[in-house]
Amino acid sequence: MAKLKTAEKAISLADIKFFQVFPDDAIVNLERAATLRKFKKNTHIIVAGEESHAAYVLLEGNAYAFTDDDDGNEFIVGTFSNGDCFGELGLLDGHTRTANVMTTSACQCLVIPRAEINHEIMKEPKVAQAIIHSLVERIRGMTEDVSCLALMDVYGRLVRVLNSSAVTQDDGTQLTDRITHQELASRVGSSREMISKILKELRIGGYISIENHCVRIRKDLPERW
Numbered sequence: 001m002a003k004l005k006t007a008e009k010a011i012s013l014a015d016i017k018f019f020q021v022f023p024d025d026a027i028v029n030l031e032r033a034a035t036l037r038k039f040k041k042n043t044h045i046i047v048a049g050e051e052s053h054a055a056y057v058l059l060e061g062n063a064y065a066f067t068d069d070d071d072g073n074e075f076i077v078g079t080f081s082n083g084d085c086f087g088e089l090g091l092l093d094g095h096t097r098t099a100n101v102m103t104t105s106a107c108q109c110l111v112i113p114r115a116e117i118n119h120e121i122m123k124e125p126k127v128a129q130a131i132i133h134s135l136v137e138r139i140r141g142m143t144e145d146v147s148c149l150a151l152m153d154v155y156g157r158l159v160r161v162l163n164s165s166a167v168t169q170d171d172g173t174q175l176t177d178r179i180t181h182q183e184l185a186s187r188v189g190s191s192r193e194m195i196s197k198i199l200k201e202l203r204i205g206g207y208i209s210i211e212n213h214c215v216r217i218r219k220d221l222p223e224r225w
Contacts, residue, residue: 013030013034014027033112036059043103045087050097056110058080058107059108061105063080064101076186079187089138091117154194162221179215181196
């Protein structure tokens, strides 16, 4: 059986949201079929257009999913850290990947083959039903993201990303993971220059501070800029 272990603690597939609906025997089978893979920083884990052959659980490191155009412009559609699962949706319809996933640090992933996952889904109808509910929840989230892009200005989209990415600390402030101005720009569909200008004014206003590429939110961000 593959050993699911991060630098901090051991992880079971039963702890991962997508796999929580699978029965215990299925978890055992999937962990037995899984393999561990390591990826260097700035390496593609998934390439858009390739076959959907496996799901990934990120055990260590950070990565992001993005789409791009012929000119190399990127739009970030998701970020991943320890314990996150990605690439699972492509397993259900057999279509090719629709987005790229690239590491932003050295990563270790658990790779679970598509055939094994689908086999366990077919054995248990309740699992299939639970996954459908999970997909509906994700579609609702994507609908909100599209509405955000269509109806909010750059500042509103940036605030939404910062608030959703930040975790409350012991001192009451909120802190994001490491993220660059360019990554923020790619997530909100703006230029790096515009993001830098907004962040600078928020720093001057005492709303945020930047610490080792992490954004610390010190007080509620204003509704308008």
